[in-house]
Amino acid sequence: MPEKFDAIVVGAGVAGLAAAYKMAQGGLSVVVIERGDYPGAKNVMGGVLYRSMMEELIPEFWKEAPLERPVVEQRFWFMDTDSVVSTGYKGQEWAREPYNCFTVFRGQFDQWFARKCTEAGAVIINETVVEECLLENGRVVGVRTNRPEGELYANVVVLADGVNSLLGKQLGFHQEWKPQQVALAVMEELKLPSEVIEDRFNLDPGMGTTIEIFGGGTLGLVGTSFIYTNKEHISIGVGALLSQIRQARVKPYDLLENLKKHPAVRPFIRNAEPVEYYAHLIPEGGYNAIPKLVGNGVLVVGDAAQLVNGIHREGSNLAMTSGRLAAEAVLRAHQIGEFDARSLSQYEEDLRNSFVIDDLKKYKDSSHLFENNTRYFNEYLPATNMALHEMLTVDGTSKKDKQKLIMQRLLRDSSLYSVGKDLYHAWKAMK
């Protein structure tokens, strides 16, 4: 007699664990299947976890969860080859409860989150790959794992199997992603004493900074790079659309090494020791790439559903919210005893009424725009550096002449009309 659960969750990332936690709390029998040695072993994130969406699941989680640093400052750099224009925001309200967001190590956080799921009654099975969903009369009734006699049955399967979502593809919920629908990111953890990190980043003890870098970090490819502070490590990474990396014939780790040598970056990471190296895909298809989310006996959450807001580097929060909403739909389905697509579609409706789909809709054309018009990343971002360089370099030229020079250089290759048009399109894609 095969074992049957109320729900099977595939993948112990934050989307899957959010779903599992909420369903277990609601009294359902839940099993989470994870392919890594432990939850988090396969999970890679730049490192920012948002408080609000996590707190909807576990109030005041920051009092016990393994976190790195509360983020008190977010910096933004527009990078040229040897310079940056920098801006940002630092606020003391982010340094106290309830906080805005934290840097975390998923290798540690996800293990803690999984323990909370276990305490709520869920079962976590590690070191197990789900090979396929089991179908019966057009509905998903369970999964087949790589273990001998590894079939598990449930009323509902939640696919939280990450950006590659081989299971979603098998079910025909999405076609294989196109290289322009994902970003390839590489990242390193660099070890430094915490006081050194605090001195270099101008931080009070225990507090953290994030730096998002546009332009030079990816050498003009559509993407971003970033520097995040952890307790005793700095995360540094570069990500760009896979289509662009392939086309440029660049090795992703060469971009990372180039970033580490940039004069604005170098002093932050001096004498830091690399301790771990990662690569991961990030869903960047946005609103237009969202796959089918609900079927008979099955729901898709998190990265598997392309729920990432690339413009704001948000992902974990969309993942957790989608997991929670999926769980709520399953709990309602459980009450009425119906698990077909119609009953589970409450999830999709709730997701559409939440910030998740709203935000993705807002930026639905941005990635496409930046990929098709190379001027944004290759000309306008460096131009901010050129303009400030001219205005701030004192050499006896009058400010009026400097302004003229800046305009001349900006319009050397394009008309005022085309620059204006580009700026208008960018505004339209972002507004």
Added chain:
Amino acid sequence: MKDNKFSTKLRELKTEINIDDKLFLNRWKPDHHSHLEIIDPAVCLEQCPGKDCTVFCPAKVYEWRDDRITVGYEGCLECGACRIACPHQNIRWRYPRGGYGVQFRLA
């Protein structure tokens, strides 16, 4: 696309590190057989002048040697890029068996 500062630098970017030095930092549980497979080696030889996978793979899993792609699956970071960006969809990509492959501690 016409040349600019970034595209010139991109083209002139040199590999100055040994990728193995980065991969050695990670914790691995290597399996005995590959989770990655070239579906038809003739496609790589005859239809794929670019051999893109040998460039964009962040772990340098793929190398062109003696007229074929070699697959160093042991150092795979399991990102999935090769499956999506192989111009001929010629890579069969699976997850390593449960518990095998790279095991990240931080991130």
